[in-house]
Amino acid sequence: MPETIKNYINGEWVDASQGKTFECCNPADHREVLGLIPDSDSDDIDKAVSAARAAFPAWRDTPAPKRGEVLYRVAEILVKRKKELGELCCREMGKVIAESLGDVQEAIDMAYYMAGEGRRLQGETIPSELPCKDAKSVRVPVGVFAQITPWNFPTAIPIWKLAPAILCGNTVVFKPSEESPVCATRLVEIFEEAGLPPGVLNLVHGFGESAGDPLVRHPEVDGVSFTGSNAVGEQLAVICATQHKEFMMETGGKNPIIIMDDANLELAVEGALWGAFGTTGQRCTAASRLIIQDGIYDVFLKSFTEKATKITIGNGLNTKNQMGPIISTEQYEKVLSYIEIGQKEGATLHLGGNAYKEGDCAHGTFIEPTIFTNVKPDMRIAQEEIFGPVVSIIRASDLGMAIEIANDIQFGLSAAIYSQDVNQTAIAERDLDAGLVYINASTIGAEIQLPFGGTKHTGAGPREAGGRGGALDLYTKWKIIYRDFSGRLQKAQIDD
Numbered sequence: 001m002p003e004t005i006k007n008y009i010n011g012e013w014v015d016a017s018q019g020k021t022f023e024c025c026n027p028a029d030h031r032e033v034l035g036l037i038p039d040s041d042s043d044d045i046d047k048a049v050s051a052a053r054a055a056f057p058a059w060r061d062t063p064a065p066k067r068g069e070v071l072y073r074v075a076e077i078l079v080k081r082k083k084e085l086g087e088l089c090c091r092e093m094g095k096v097i098a099e100s101l102g103d104v105q106e107a108i109d110m111a112y113y114m115a116g117e118g119r120r121l122q123g124e125t126i127p128s129e130l131p132c133k134d135a136k137s138v139r140v141p142v143g144v145f146a147q148i149t150p151w152n153f154p155t156a157i158p159i160w161k162l163a164p165a166i167l168c169g170n171t172v173v174f175k176p177s178e179e180s181p182v183c184a185t186r187l188v189e190i191f192e193e194a195g196l197p198p199g200v201l202n203l204v205h206g207f208g209e210s211a212g213d214p215l216v217r218h219p220e221v222d223g224v225s226f227t228g229s230n231a232v233g234e235q236l237a238v239i240c241a242t243q244h245k246e247f248m249m250e251t252g253g254k255n256p257i258i259i260m261d262d263a264n265l266e267l268a269v270e271g272a273l274w275g276a277f278g279t280t281g282q283r284c285t286a287a288s289r290l291i292i293q294d295g296i297y298d299v300f301l302k303s304f305t306e307k308a309t310k311i312t313i314g315n316g317l318n319t320k321n322q323m324g325p326i327i328s329t330e331q332y333e334k335v336l337s338y339i340e341i342g343q344k345e346g347a348t349l350h351l352g353g354n355a356y357k358e359g360d361c362a363h364g365t366f367i368e369p370t371i372f373t374n375v376k377p378d379m380r381i382a383q384e385e386i387f388g389p390v391v392s393i394i395r396a397s398d399l400g401m402a403i404e405i406a407n408d409i410q411f412g413l414s415a416a417i418y419s420q421d422v423n424q425t426a427i428a429e430r431d432l433d434a435g436l437v438y439i440n441a442s443t444i445g446a447e448i449q450l451p452f453g454g455t456k457h458t459g460a461g462p463r464e465a466g467g468r469g470g471a472l473d474l475y476t477k478w479k480i481i482y483r484d485f486s487g488r489l490q491k492a493q494i495d496d
């Protein structure tokens with residue numbers, strides 16, 4: 001029997017107001033239904049936002065170190081339950097078990113890191129130009145935050161948002177992806193177990209249009225943090241701009257790896273495989289374009305193809321499998337349609353390109369590792385985010401051309417270069433237009449203590465993760481305090 005999942009509003013586990021549910025399945029085997037999920041609507045959103053609003057003053061006034069202690073306890077519980085949560089992530093989202101455990105580890109890292117920020121949430125004291133007067137800046141919470149997440153990091157992305165928002169004194173209504181609701185529920189249970197007061201964190205399940213949209217538009221919501229597709233992010237940006245809400249979005253990528261003639265070949269091949277096919281290509285930072293210099297092109301392609309052919313596909317709970325399924329039938333069809341588009345555009349289908357239905361995979365949504373060669377930089381398969389195990393290989397004659405191709409794209413999340421020439425890597429570091437640049441490493445592997453986000457159409461608003469310059473800037477506003485203890489009227493800027 002699938003588990004009946006509930007919403008969490010004002011400290012109570014409740015059904016959707018209309019009692020409607022939908023099913024959430026294992027993408028490796030669609031016969032396994034993991035949960036019956038509340039199909040919530042604007043009524044549920046109203047209740048959750050009211051609870052968050054009511055809880056806000058007391059949570060704002062709770063000392064930040066005490067707020068941090070809750071996160072510390074969250075981290076401790078996550079550590080104890082890492083294996084169980086990793087296995088759930090694998091069953092619900094499909095990524096192989098090593099990566100699923102990594103997803104939970106990222107959540108652990110963020111919870112510990114933000115717990116510590118509770119004792120470092122400092123502003124500044126700044127000298128005043130007048131005697132007997134002091135001035136300081138303090139961080140204050142924004143208020144009620146809506147947090148909307150995708151499915152590809154079912155534990156890590158939610159905690160990237162929840163931990164700093166809660167630490168900073170905000171209250172939250174969390175609307176997770178409809179594709180990964182069970183992981184989201186376990187996470188909220190852990191916050192409850194860690195002693196978070198009712199109303200500070202509220203969970204409302206459901207779909208984008210019926211639950212996400214009313215949440216973003218709700219007049220009592222002060223800020224929106226969104227990770228997901230570019231199309232949805234841009235819609236939400238418009239709503240938030242007209243309603244003067246704090247807003248951040250992190251969306252898609254079309255991330256390049258440049259491989260220069262002097263690259264360490266073995267390292268570059270390993271990095272390209274991990275970037276292109278890790279998480280079945282379903283990472284915002286996946287390497288979906290490999291830009292290869294002419295001199296290394298043939299030898300690179302031979303080795304990359306040989307290794308890609310050997311990738312084992314299947315249910316990620318089996319540790320011998322290296323690549324799991326595509327999240328949903330809709331996404332599976334989208335990836336297959338891009339494989340057709342690539343061929344129609346005149347690129348060469350060099351490897352893969354088919355649905356994979358061998359053995360146990362017959363009931364899941366699996367696609368072979370797919371390599372396109374003879375790709376022109378302006379083809380749709382080289383410009384649009386596919387979000388599957390499909391990589392486009394593009395030739396370049398020199399570094400300048402490679403960087404131009406890398407940058408000639410609407411996205412700007414992550415970019416990498418493999419070269420042993422310090423000058424070439426320095427030029428790439430300077431000229432690649434992306435939020436994250438990796439030298440002699442793949443496009444994936446961000447660490448939580450640094451800000452994370454992209455340029456151009458990928459991101460808007462303050463960055464996630466990290467501390468100052470990252471998440472703390474998103475979840476707090478600056479308040480400036482002047483205190484005059486002269487006992488007389490002092491006028492700034494006015495000559496005596």
Ligand code: NAD
Pocket residue numbers: 148149150151152153157175176177178206207208209211212213216227228229230232233235236250251252253283284285385387413454458
């Ligand atoms: P999606 O945009 O379809 O959905 C994301 C979330 O938005 C879900 O919770 C969904 O229910 C909700 N949503 C959908 N329509 C909405 C609406 N009209 N109003 C409010 N909420 C709405 O994206 P997805 O398929 O879940 O995730 C894949 C995308 O996420 C990819 O484009 C990927 O690149 C991106 N992503 C980006 C990052 C990053 O940090 N840059 C990280 C992970 C994933």
